[in-house]
Amino acid sequence: METHILGFPRIGARRELKRALESYWKGKSSELELQQTAAQLRKTHWQIQQSAGLSFVSTGDFSYYDQMLDMSAALGVIPERFGQAEEIDLATYFKLARGDAQANVPAMEMTKWFNTNYHYIVPEISPMTSPRLLSRKIIEETAEAVELGFTPKPVLIGPITYLELSKGRNGFNCWEKLPELVAVYTDLIKELSALCEWIQLDEPILCRELSAQAAANFTPVYARLNAAANSSKLLLTTYFDTLDDNLDLALNSGCGGLHLDLVRGNKQLESLLAKLPESMIFSAGIVEGRNIWKTDYTAALSRLRPLYAALGSERLWLGSSCSLLHAPVDLTNETDLDPEIRSWLAFAVQKCTEITDLATATTVNGDNPVIIKNREAITSRRKSTRVNNPEVQQRLGSITPEMLKRASPYPERKTAQSWLKLPLLPTTTIGSFPQTGEIRRNRLAYKKGEINTEEYTGFLKDEIKHVVTLQEELGLDVLVHGESERNDMVEYFGQQLSGFCFTANGWVQSYGSRCVKPPVIFGDISRPQAMTVEWIKYAQSVTDKPLKGMLTGPVTILCWSFVRDDITRKEVSSQIALAIRDEVQDLEKAGIHIIQIDEAALSEGMPVKQRDRTSYLEWAVESFRLATTGVADSTQIHTHMCYSEFNDIIESIADMDADVISIESSRSRMELLNCFKDFKYPNEIGPGVWDIHSPRVPSVDEIVELLEKACTYIPKERLWVNPDCGLKTRDWEETIASIKNMVEAAQIMRNK
Numbered sequence: 192m193e194t195h196i197l198g199f200p201r202i203g204a205r206r207e208l209k210r211a212l213e214s215y216w217k218g219k220s221s222e223l224e225l226q227q228t229a230a231q232l233r234k235t236h237w238q239i240q241q242s243a244g245l246s247f248v249s250t251g252d253f254s255y256y257d258q259m260l261d262m263s264a265a266l267g268v269i270p271e272r273f274g275q276a277e278e279i280d281l282a283t284y285f286k287l288a289r290g291d292a293q294a295n296v297p298a299m300e301m302t303k304w305f306n307t308n309y310h311y312i313v314p315e316i317s318p319m320t321s322p323r324l325l326s327r328k329i330i331e332e333t334a335e336a337v338e339l340g341f342t343p344k345p346v347l348i349g350p351i352t353y354l355e356l357s358k359g360r361n362g363f364n365c366w367e368k369l370p371e372l373v374a375v376y377t378d379l380i381k382e383l384s385a386l387c388e389w390i391q392l393d394e395p396i397l398c399r400e401l402s403a404q405a406a407a408n409f410t411p412v413y414a415r416l417n418a419a420a421n422s423s424k425l426l427l428t429t430y431f432d433t434l435d436d437n438l439d440l441a442l443n444s445g446c447g448g449l450h451l452d453l454v455r456g457n458k459q460l461e462s463l464l465a466k467l468p469e470s471m472i473f474s475a476g477i478v479e480g481r482n483i484w485k486t487d488y489t490a491a492l493s494r495l496r497p498l499y500a501a502l503g504s505e506r507l508w509l510g511s512s513c514s515l516l517h518a519p520v521d522l523t524n525e526t527d528l529d530p531e532i533r534s535w536l537a538f539a540v541q542k543c544t545e546i547t548d549l550a551t552a553t554t555v556n557g558d559n560p561v562i563i564k565n566r567e568a569i570t571s572r573r574k575s576t577r578v579n580n581p582e583v584q585q586r587l588g589s590i591t592p593e594m595l596k597r598a599s600p601y602p603e604r605k606t607a608q609s610w611l612k613l614p615l616l617p618t619t620t621i622g623s624f625p626q627t628g629e630i631r632r633n634r635l636a637y638k639k640g641e642i643n644t645e646e647y648t649g650f651l652k653d654e655i656k657h658v659v660t661l662q663e664e665l666g667l668d669v670l671v672h673g674e675s676e677r678n679d680m681v682e683y684f685g686q687q688l689s690g691f692c693f694t695a696n697g698w699v700q701s702y703g704s705r706c707v708k709p710p711v712i713f714g715d716i717s718r719p720q721a722m723t724v725e726w727i728k729y730a731q732s733v734t735d736k737p738l739k740g741m742l743t744g745p746v747t748i749l750c751w752s753f754v755r756d757d758i759t760r761k762e763v764s765s766q767i768a769l770a771i772r773d774e775v776q777d778l779e780k781a782g783i784h785i786i787q788i789d790e791a792a793l794s795e796g797m798p799v800k801q802r803d804r805t806s807y808l809e810w811a812v813e814s815f816r817l818a819t820t821g822v823a824d825s826t827q828i829h830t831h832m833c834y835s836e837f838n839d840i841i842e843s844i845a846d847m848d849a850d851v852i853s854i855e856s857s858r859s860r861m862e863l864l865n866c867f868k869d870f871k872y873p874n875e876i877g878p879g880v881w882d883i884h885s886p887r888v889p890s891v892d893e894i895v896e897l898l899e900k901a902c903t904y905i906p907k908e909r910l911w912v913n914p915d916c917g918l919k920t921r922d923w924e925e926t927i928a929s930i931k932n933m934v935e936a937a938q939i940m941r942n943k
């Protein structure tokens with residue numbers, strides 16, 4: 192039985208690629224050194240796959256920045272602003288990804304890869320785009336694997352997914368370039384076919400509703416690609432959801448094989464078996480590529496054995512559900528992790544072995560020692576008192592409808608909140624202030640035990656006092672404590688909640704050299720004690736102005752963690768919501784009457800298929816309400832979101848029923864407010880007037896102009912003045928200058 196993975200993480204177990212990239216960008220190391228690190232990583236990753244016993248090693252999954260950008264480079268889809276390149280050398284490649292500061296050419300756009308936290312570079316296509324084979328990277332890397340003695344299976348992003356995710360310049364219809372693009376694809380496939388038996392074409396887009404053009408072009412395009420493959424075969428890979436309506440399209444693609452994600456789409460095996468053409472192999476994506484839990488072998492085998500009975504070892508392959516890009520690299524490095532919890536986990540390296548373990552076990556009936564050992568680990572996790580907390584489970588069962596709404600509707604709350612005596616167009620910030628080197632140094636020193644708790648607390652209090660006083664001087668109306676005690680808006684809370692644990696090296700790539708280390712939610716979540724109250728209370732004690740308490744919302748904590756897979760995401764989210772609810776109430780008791788609960792990641796949790804989005808939004812909104820509605824009408828609840836594509840979800844956002852929402856909008860010059868033309872947002876709103884992603888200080892005039900625009904959409908009584916997002920990454924000089932301008936602009940508007 193053939194076994195494989197859809198791709199391996201390229202960043203390296205010790206983030207070697209990140210280090211090499213950043214050092215190269217800083218000019219501290221040469222291109223050659225970077226290329227050597229990359230080659231070494233590829234070789235290591237191929238060795239891992241080979242020694243796990245997989246039939247193939249994945250090639251073309253390595254990337255210096257992003258695999259979608261690699262595809263654009265291969266296809267010659269390069270925006271005109273970068274000139275007419277004859278070939279894509281590394282310097283050009285990085286300009287596409289990161290912009291060319293010297294020539295003042297902005298980078299290509301970046302966005303999230305389906306519903307993961309990985310960001311890809313969006314292809315830009317215009318009438319001028321002239322597709323041609325511009326980068327031979329995938330061919331070279333496949334040849335490199337052959338030379339080293341590996342059996343490669345190169346992976347390409349399929350043309351349908353590529354085009355569906357591309358963006359046409361000024362409304363250009365990208366599909367007009369389809370014939371030329373397909374010609375490049377066939378060139379690529381022809382060359383690759385000389386090096387390998389199988390070529391993997393990723394078409395995750397088939398798990399989403401297709402556009403009419405994609406649906407109409409799929410079959411003819413695949414007929415051409417298959418014809419180009421010569422003696423090798425195409426493996427059509429889909430993942431992240433079920434195929435549903437697109438199953439027939441995939442089955443009739445004429446490809447040599449079809450791969451389905453059996454972890455995230457498990458309802459269609461029977462119809463698949465009935466319809467799978469004789470000429471097609473079926474690859475079962477049985478080992479989850481996006482999580483860190485051990486596969487339950489017993490459950491997996493009960494699904495695989497009937498498949499094996501029907502297809503035999505010739506036509507059944509086993510693989511990872513999707514690329515392992517979204518999983519951390521190697522569990523072996525987690526020596527500090529609690530041994531019990533560790534016994535429940537598998538990272539990318541371990542997942543490779545899981546696939547071959549399962550392949551061995553599928554073909555024989557009965558248990559082998561590996562299966563028995565796995566069952567012990569799975570049972571230990573299921574029964575562990577670390578995982579199960581009866582109190583939490585009971586509390587979850589006793590949520591009443593009253594706990595999901597505020598006591599009174601917004602108009603009454605507005606009256607009840609008038610005691611806060613806020614001026615028209617109140618000014619505020621989103622929570623964090625610059626995380627200076629001094630703050631980071633002190634945090635590190637405390638972590639290393641170089642300074643004691645008292646010293647560290649003293650340092651943070653001084654910092655808080657400093658930012659509060661400064662905000663008073665600058666004339667802001669609603670103040671924040673600055674979040675200097677927080678390293679990260681999710682980790683900070685995870686560390687104080689039970690049910691969470693943390694890895695030392697569990698990094699996954701977010702974009703480019705950027706990695707995140709998501710906390711692990713392994714058990715029922717509860718809050719042993721208040722998490723933020725002391726800091727906020729202290730901040731309030733040094734000012735008479737209202738201080739805004741700052742929390743992270745349940746959906747954001749969920750989306751930015753590795754979540755347990757034994758209960759639903761909705762249940763986990765409710766558990767977090769109950770913990771946050773307690774914190775909100777404790778803040779209120781401590782005299783904090785404005786509380787912001789950030790839901791920066793609400794849109795990231797959105798399911799791949801359009802039709803599943805309503806039910807997701809329902810529980811996501813419910814979680815937010817559960818977290819926030821336990822306060823009096825006179826307490827003001829804020830929320831914050833870091834994006835501006837609201838049109839589709841604005842009603843759900845209104846349903847969250849926060850008194851005030853702040854959103855990102857300055858970059859789009861308030862374009863997002865267009866959606867308020869048709870939909871009258873019922874509560875208060877602060878559209879960002881200052882783009883905090885850039886060091887540029889917005890002028891007073893510019894802010895006034897944005898506010899005037901905002902006033903035409905939102906009644907002035909319900910408008911707030913704030914930046915786009917937190918100021919953590921900015922420096923003090925530009926922060927102070929920008930706040931000054933923002934406060935002055937608000938004053939000008941009030942006078943008007």
Ligand code: GLN
Pocket residue numbers: 621622623674680741789791831832833916917918919
């Ligand atoms: N309160 C957080 C901050 O200011 C919000 C960050 C975010 O939205 N990503 O940093």
Ligand code: ZN
Pocket residue numbers: 621791831832833915916917
């Ligand atoms: Zn934000």
